[in-house]
Amino acid sequence: MSEHVEDLELYALGVLEQEERVKIDAHLASCAQCSQRAGQAERVVAAMQPGMFDVATAPAAPVVVPLKRRSKIGVAASGWLAAAAALALAVGLGTQRAGDHARLAAIVNTDDVIAQTLVHSHFLHAAFNPAAQSAPSAKVIYARDGSWLYVVVDGARSDLHVACSPANPKSAAPVDLGAPQARGATSELFAHPPQRPGSLRLLGASGEVLAYVTLTYPAR
């Protein structure tokens, strides 16, 4: 194991240069002790809110996750963890507005895999493009390194599948990542794709493509 890292607080704040962040990402993958310290620091960041700093800064809209509907869902912009959870909630807006805070807390507290992943990875997001009239609204939150993704579909559905094509289509065939599971007003799928995903397709009961999305990985 390499030496423990020193800059976990800066990592949690998201101010490190990309090469520094990549090094720490690699270390955290193999070091439970540092992962725990990073998680603690990230919980601190997640608890912060823009109004807590009486310095004159621009509104603290997270650049990685521009959440246009934030004011509607009434979730304070308390850092990117909340933004991620709020993004997951935004899909289910039509049916659920009250109780967003409770639902956010439920996501963070009850599903350790998802919570840990949200806490420990920098992520991107994208909306699915409808390919059929019956396409449900759907979004995906995914890791910058392609190591995980989290699909949220509007409505409690049990008839859907998510298929994934790798970013480099020569390297592997498309794979079925599984079926989103109904969770209240949304259906959700968390997956570790075998390769960095290049595109996702939301499939209906008979395998027809309902919606698709291309995943991009911009350099920071």
Add this chain to the structure above:
Amino acid sequence: VAKIRAAIAALPAEQRTALGLAYRGDLTHTEIAARLGLPLGTVKSRLMLAMRKLSAAVQA
């Protein structure tokens, strides 16, 4: 959240300023240093100190 709010308010102004810029999410530590006209090492130590105080406050 209340603990964080109080702990941030209790930070020295220079640490709070650096932390506020870091929290915006679109600046690297190098950019924050340039913005504040400070050496990178100073900015890093202010952020580290601020985060450790907040972390201690949350755990207390």
